[in-house]
Amino acid sequence: MSAGDWRDRGRSALERLVRASAFERVLISTAALVLSMFVGVLIILAAGRMTTCTTAATTFFGVGFCYDPFAIYDSLFLGALGDPINPLFKPLQGEFAAPFRRGWTPLNSQMAVTLRETTILIFTGLGVAIAFRAGIFNIGMQGQLVVGALATALTVLWTSSLVSGLVGTLVLIPFGLAVGALAGGLFGAIPGALKAYADANEVITTIMLNFVATSVALFLVANPFKDPESPANETVGLPDFATIPSVLYEPRDNFSIIALGIALALVGASYYLLEHTSFGYDIRTSGIQPEAAEYGGVDAARTIVSSMTLSGAIGGVGGAMYVLMILGNYQTGVPSYGFDGITVSILAGNNPLGVGFAALLFGVLKSGSIIVDVSTDVPPQLVGVLRGLIILFVAMPEFFRMIGAKFVIESDEGQAVATDGGVVEDNGGGSDE
Amino acid sequence: MEPAVHLDGITKRFPGVVANDDVDLLVERGSVHALLGENGAGKTTLMNVLYGLYEPTEGDVYVDGDGLADGDDSPHRYAQPPKRFDSPADAIDAGVGMIHQHFMLVDPMSVTENITLGNEPRKWGGLAVDSARSRDEVVDLCDRYGFDVDPDAAIEDVSVGVQQRVEILKALYRGADILILDEPTAVLTPQEVEDLFAVFEELTAQGKTIIFISHKLGEAMHAADDITVLRDGKNVGTVAADDVTREQLAEMMVGREVLETVDKPPVERGESVLTVDHVSATDERGVEAVSDVSFTVHEGEVFGIAGVDGNGQSELIEAITGLRKPTAGSVAFQRDDITNWPRQRRIDEGMAYIPEDRHERGLVMDFDLTENGLLGSQHTPPFAESGRIEWDRARTHAQDIIDEYDVRPPNRDAKASSFSGGNQQKFIVGREFERDPSLVVATHPTRGVDIGSTEFIHDRLLDLRSNGKAVLLVSSKLEEVQGLSDRLAVMHDGEIMDVVDPETVTEEEIGLLMAGEQLPEDSAARSLTEAGDRSVAAGGESQ
Numbered sequence: 018m019s020a021g022d023w024r025d026r027g028r029s030a031l032e033r034l035v036r037a038s039a040f041e042r043v044l045i046s047t048a049a050l051v052l053s054m055f056v057g058v059l060i061i062l063a064a065g066r067m068t069t070c071t072t073a074a075t076t077f078f079g080v081g082f083c084y085d086p087f088a089i090y091d092s093l094f095l096g097a098l099g100d101p102i103n104p105l106f107k108p109l110q111g112e113f114a115a116p117f118r119r120g121w122t123p124l125n126s127q128m129a130v131t132l133r134e135t136t137i138l139i140f141t142g143l144g145v146a147i148a149f150r151a152g153i154f155n156i157g158m159q160g161q162l163v164v165g166a167l168a169t170a171l172t173v174l175w176t177s178s179l180v181s182g183l184v185g186t187l188v189l190i191p192f193g194l195a196v197g198a199l200a201g202g203l204f205g206a207i208p209g210a211l212k213a214y215a216d217a218n219e220v221i222t223t224i225m226l227n228f229v230a231t232s233v234a235l236f237l238v239a240n241p242f243k244d245p246e247s248p249a250n251e252t253v254g255l256p257d258f259a260t261i262p263s264v265l266y267e268p269r270d271n272f273s274i275i276a277l278g279i280a281l282a283l284v285g286a287s288y289y290l291l292e293h294t295s296f297g298y299d300i301r302t303s304g305i306q307p308e309a310a311e312y313g314g315v316d317a318a319r320t321i322v323s324s325m326t327l328s329g330a331i332g333g334v335g336g337a338m339y340v341l342m343i344l345g346n347y348q349t350g351v352p353s354y355g356f357d358g359i360t361v362s363i364l365a366g367n368n369p370l371g372v373g374f375a376a377l378l379f380g381v382l383k384s385g386s387i388i389v390d391v392s393t394d395v396p397p398q399l400v401g402v403l404r405g406l407i408i409l410f411v412a413m414p415e416f417f418r419m420i421g422a423k424f425v426i427e428s429d430e431g432q433a434v435a436t437d438g439g440v441v442e443d444n445g446g447g448s449d450e
Numbered sequence: 451m452e453p454a455v456h457l458d459g460i461t462k463r464f465p466g467v468v469a470n471d472d473v474d475l476l477v478e479r480g481s482v483h484a485l486l487g488e489n490g491a492g493k494t495t496l497m498n499v500l501y502g503l504y505e506p507t508e509g510d511v512y513v514d515g516d517g518l519a520d521g522d523d524s525p526h527r528y529a530q531p532p533k534r535f536d537s538p539a540d541a542i543d544a545g546v547g548m549i550h551q552h553f554m555l556v557d558p559m560s561v562t563e564n565i566t567l568g569n570e571p572r573k574w575g576g577l578a579v580d581s582a583r584s585r586d587e588v589v590d591l592c593d594r595y596g597f598d599v600d601p602d603a604a605i606e607d608v609s610v611g612v613q614q615r616v617e618i619l620k621a622l623y624r625g626a627d628i629l630i631l632d633e634p635t636a637v638l639t640p641q642e643v644e645d646l647f648a649v650f651e652e653l654t655a656q657g658k659t660i661i662f663i664s665h666k667l668g669e670a671m672h673a674a675d676d677i678t679v680l681r682d683g684k685n686v687g688t689v690a691a692d693d694v695t696r697e698q699l700a701e702m703m704v705g706r707e708v709l710e711t712v713d714k715p716p717v718e719r720g721e722s723v724l725t726v727d728h729v730s731a732t733d734e735r736g737v738e739a740v741s742d743v744s745f746t747v748h749e750g751e752v753f754g755i756a757g758v759d760g761n762g763q764s765e766l767i768e769a770i771t772g773l774r775k776p777t778a779g780s781v782a783f784q785r786d787d788i789t790n791w792p793r794q795r796r797i798d799e800g801m802a803y804i805p806e807d808r809h810e811r812g813l814v815m816d817f818d819l820t821e822n823g824l825l826g827s828q829h830t831p832p833f834a835e836s837g838r839i840e841w842d843r844a845r846t847h848a849q850d851i852i853d854e855y856d857v858r859p860p861n862r863d864a865k866a867s868s869f870s871g872g873n874q875q876k877f878i879v880g881r882e883f884e885r886d887p888s889l890v891v892a893t894h895p896t897r898g899v900d901i902g903s904t905e906f907i908h909d910r911l912l913d914l915r916s917n918g919k920a921v922l923l924v925s926s927k928l929e930e931v932q933g934l935s936d937r938l939a940v941m942h943d944g945e946i947m948d949v950v951d952p953e954t955v956t957e958e959e960i961g962l963l964m965a966g967e968q969l970p971e972d973s974a975a976r977s978l979t980e981a982g983d984r985s986v987a988a989g990g991e992s993q
Contacts, residue, residue, distance in 0.1 A: 025464075025504075294837050298821075298828040305816045311773060312803070312811035313825035314794030 031421040034414065042366070045414045053410035054090060057403045061086040064399055074394070084395050093403065096388030097381040099125030127384060129270035132277055133343060135380030139280040140335025141358025142365060142372040143287050144205075144328040149367040150291060151324035152304035157208055157223025158332045159355025160230030161201040165333025167234045168200030169193045170252050170340045170347035171242060177259045185258040193259070194279075194337045201333015202326045204230065209325025213318035219325070227355075235349050244346070251348040261342045271343045279338075280373075283331065287369035300324050332358070360408060366415045382407065452517035454479035454628055454659040455500065456528070460509035462495055469495040471683040472509070477628075477676075479517040482650050482660045484674035484691070486667070488703055488900035492683035493663045497630050500661075501548040502535030511535065515545040515627020515659065547621025548630040551637075553613050557606040562588045564605055565620045591619055596652045610758075611642035615649065622658075629653070631662040635669055639758045640928070640961040647673040665900075667699050679703055703901065714934070715916060720749030723889050723920035724770065729779035730944075731762075731769045739765040741944040742779070747889065752911065752921040754935030754952065756928060757964055762944035763924050764806060767893050770922070771803045772796045784888065797826045802887035804878055804895050806924070808871075812878040815867040819859065822866050823848035823881055847884070855880035856906065872903040879907050883914065890914055893924040908934060928957060937978045942966040949979045 037045065065074070065082035073081025074088065099121065141158050148155035155161075173193040180188050208226060211217040235250065244253045261273040291297035302310040303320045311317055335354065340347055361379055365371030382404045389400045457475040461468070469492045477483045485493045498504045500511060510532035512518055519529040535541045538548070555564050566584040573580040588601045599615055600608070608616075614634060621629055635643045650660055650673055664670050670677050671691050679686040679702040686702045724747040733739040740762040747753040757763055768774035770781055772793035780789045788796060797803075805811040813822050824844045827833045833844050851857065855876045859869065866874060879895065892911060896904040911921055911934060925931045931938055931952070938952040940963035947963040954974055962969065969977075 029464075293839055293841070295829045295834045295839055296837060298824065298839060302814055302817075302825070302828075306810070306814045308807075308810045309812070309814045309825065311793065312805055313828065314792070314797050315828075316792060316794070 031417070034418055035421045037418070042414070042418075046411050049410040049414055050407060053407045056410075057090070057406050058086040060402065060406075061089060061395075061399070070394070084393065084399075089389055089393060089395055089400075089403070092388045092392050093385035093400070094381060095385075096392065097127060097131045097383075097385035099123070099127040124265055126267060126270045127388065129266045129272040130387070131377075131380045131384040132274075133270070133272040133380075134383045135376045136272070136277045136280045136342070137335050137339055137354045138357055138361050138376035138379050139284060139372055140338060141332055141354045142361030142376050143283060143369055144201075144331035144335070145358045145362035146365060146367045146369055146372055147287060147291070147300070147331065148205075148324055148328035149362055150304045151300040151320060152307060153209070153212070153321060153325060153328075154220050155205070155208075155223055155325065155328050156220055156359065157205065157226050157230075157329070157355075158358045159351075159353060160223070160227040161204050161329040161332035162336040162339070162355045163230045163234050163351050164204040165197035165201035165329075165336030166340045166351065167237065167336075167347050168333070169197040169337035170255070170344075172196045173255055173259050173341070174253060174346075177256050181256070182258055185256075186262065189259045190261055190341060193341050194334050197333040197335075197337025197340075198330040199333070201336060202330030205329015205332065206322055206326040209322040209329075212325075213321040231349075231351075234347075238347060238349055249348060252346045254346040255341070259341070260345050261338070273342050276338050276342045279334075283334075284369050284373050287331075287372075291369065296323070360412065363415060363419075364408065364412045366418065378407075378411070452479050453477060454513070454515055454517055455661070456512040456518060457496065457500060458510045458512065458527075458532075460496060460499055460506045460511070462492075462499055462504055463507045469683055470499070470506075473680070473683070473685045475678055475685065476688070477659055477661055479515070479659050480654050480657050481675040482654055482662070482673055484670035484677045485661060485663045485680065486665065486670045486677050486699065486703060487680035488665055488902075491680040491703075493665075493680050494632060495683075496680065497548065497632065497661065497663060500541070501546060501630060502538045502541035505534075505536070513541075513544050513546060513628065515657075542621075542624050542626065545625060545627040546630065547624060547626030547628070549614065549617040549621060549632065549634065551632045553617055555605045555613055555616060558604055560601070561599055561603050561605065561608070561612075561616050561619075562601040564616055565591070565623050567620075569624060587623070588619070591623060595619075595622065595649075595656065597649070609642070610637045610760075611639070611645060614638070614646065618649065618653075627657070628659045628661070631660070633663055633665075635664070635666065636926075637759060639964050640957065641965060643669065665703075667696050667703075671696065671699065700901065714912060717750040717916055717918070719751050719936070720918055722746045722748050723784060724922060725782040726766075726770060727780045727782065729766065729769055729776045729781060731765045731774055731776045733765055738777070739944050740769065740776075743941075743944075743946050744779075745939055745946065745949065747920045747922050749888075749918045749920055750915055751936045752915050752923055752934050754931035754938040755922070755924045755941055755946075756931045756938060756960055757926070757941035759926050761941045761964075763893070763941055765944075766941070767806070767891060767922075767924055771801065771891055794826075794829065797885070798830060800885065800888040802882035802885045802890045804875075804882050804890070804892040806893040806897070808874050808878055813866040813874055816865055818863050818865055819852065819857070819877060820845045820848040822877065823851055825881070826885075851877060851880035851884060854884075855910075872899045875899050876903055876906070879910060883910060887914075887919065889920045889922065891922045891924075894926065895923070896925070896927070896930060904930075928960060932957075932960070940964055948977055951978050 061084050062077075062082050065084035066080075068083040070083040073083060075082050075085035141162060144161070145155055145158050173189050173196070176192065177185065177189060204226065208217070208219050208222040211222050212219045238252060239250045242252050244251050261276055263270065263273045265274055266272050291301060299310065299315045299320050302313060303315055303317060307317060310320070332355065339351070339354070357379060361372060361375045364375035364378070386397070386400045386404060389395055390397055453476050455475065455477040457473060460470050460473045460475075462470040473492070473496055475496065485497065487493045495504065499506045500513070512528050512530060513533050514530050520527070533540075533544055535544070556567065559567070562581070562585045565588050571580040571583040571587065572578065573583075585601055591597075592599050592601070597615055597619060599612055599619065605613060605616065614637075618629065634646060638646060653660060662674070671694070674691045676688055677691055677694065677699065678688040679699065681703060726743060726745050729740060729743050730738060731740040743766055745753065755763055755766075765774060769776040772788075772791060776789065780787055782788065783796070783799065783801060786799075809815060814825065820841070821844075824833055824839070828839065833840055833847065852859065857873050857877045857880065859873070869877070875895070882890065890911070895907050895911070899907065908930070911923065915921055923931060923934055932955075933952070935952045937949055938955065938960075939946045939949045940960055941947065942964060943966060947966065948969060950959070950963075950969075959969055959973055
């Protein structure tokens, strides 16, 4: 094998990946998931040999291991769903006959944790994806989420004295979400405007604005808006009617199916926006080929500002949901939903429809990690490694697609593969005449 | 005959494409050999095989700069075994050098540094570059081959023609006996082209072998000893340049007879459509690229702008089409001053624009043709109604362009990137013409396009003119601007040197103007500078 051959092979493999159909991409992702678990099993076994324990958790070929990989993955995935079926690999107990645990319902509280995480991640993932499609790397999602959350918590708290009861819920929830969108949107518009009119790199400005957001929020919640009766840095709690009612699930699960519904509706809306509107066309064109967008009459500056505003607004709604559905007030120490949203978006190939699935995978992993922690002796660090492996494996093919798309297009132009050379075999259309 | 290169039955396949199909190429030592063919004929692929960038799927490469000797007892046909090049480095070792279309030079570094880069003579045990010796070596090299190049000049300060010579010197410095040049004349003025061909003669006189890629008949006949024509990846034939006519070559290239002359019906010139008034503009680096340019384009007129690439044409056109803000002056379109109009409004008001760079601007490479057909109309009814895109109409529109303008997609729903250059260009031309424009700004509309498509695009431009539309045509192909234009402006260094009658001006005179000089007093060419245009005679700098 010579270098030239390898290069050709690498190039055609990359091309194959770039041109993969949606179905093939799902297959690739599934295969990557399985592969990551294979590698994970090996790591768990190796870690299990290196640890000392009194009784082996599992035994293979007469060798005892401290951690049972199958039990871990069982807890990680099925545990996140509230353990719908019994562990797959316990042949000694002979329980294959009754796979579904008696009395299992999808309305269990662990499922609620999974879906709750999924919901928030859909918002942040969508926000990042839309900016990404416009060619903007919005790392400031976390800050936009925090600003949206804080603004919602404060305004809903102030206005909740004006209304009450069911009317209060019907008025305050949409109002709170709108405030979150507005605040997040304005906060997203800042780096957008800086990029559009002052040529400031959005990666730098959004990272810095994350610190601004969290620090200002900390100051406000620690000082003027602090709940005087709480030792923690948090605002006064919202009245119950001002939080999103949980339907089907227990109120203590902090999950509302309505919120998930709104998130899914936003997935559809984002897809429609990108694929079926003039604004979406502008966004997509700016994202993949800004020079062509400019040629096609797209106002680059306006598109940057408006897509960043939209991105921040969606993140702000996520923050509002976090307050209205999960916390019931604003507390410092917001989980890294915004940063996870970046990974969710990459995992989804920046496609809004994929964001739902990617967010679900994240939700499952987050919630499943809790179960692994509780039900096995495995240290949380190892669980983190397993989660990281899964995300890395599933995200890599998409990542290579994103890089490859650029590479393949470039090679098409220059001393190219398909266009430089003569005849396309299946029909004569590739040749010039 | 003693061949220096023998490509024996070369086939190169890429996934789904046969770029070269059983091509034989025999190049005599000490000769200039032209590789002629349309775009996509497989010329560059074949040379990349010879240069070690690609490994052939089938076939053998025999190379020897001193000539291939026949071998009687050898299992091969020559005394030398076939070469296996894994990389250009192997090819260079075997004495094959390639000068690419885009120069691979480091702009701020000197000529000497560029020539010796990577092979510098060392001193202090290899720790430092021996710059004195490298300079001497470069001077020797220049003397030996009669090159007039300043070894100390920085690349960014010398002309494109000199840069090309530096590339050739670079290959010679590395011991190349066989030089491959990919479209060497594309970037040169007519005078520089002549100089290049003189260099060819000097090199072949000293035993070097030259292969150059071209799709221009004239220069192949003029400069080469032998011409090999490729079509659709196959060798159509090798002929001696002296024994063949232009018509025969053209027929070999396209497989049918080609009419090269443009038939231009007389058209009544109407109202002014575009008036450029004392416009100046700067390039990306902020350096003035267009200086005080004025001209007017009328209905039923093709106004041509000739000039070597990079003399301000791109910046001028961008200032007119709204992609660049002029630093001074104004642009009027129909009855409006459009100097500050956004690009979208210019499109909406009927200014069509075939951009110079179809990969960067004209098409979104990752979009299919339906999406690309929408570019520029994405906010305009009937394709968009209240912010919503009517994809059905867009699809029909794209299909109409494909049918009408003979665009041949490799498959349905193919992305723009998978189209050949000619088909991409035809699609852009179709999209812009279908806007029903009152002005078409066409920059290099046939660059990289084969003869058949070129003819087609020329006909369409003249149709527009016959229908009373205005056409502003920029091209670095002289025969194109000269053949199509009613009036021809020549640009040099950001200024319009003169506006002349393309019928009466000679190619040499255009060459003079392109090089920044004035027409001689006794020139028969009629100057067509209008009252509204800038008076060249009064304000010319070179006087």
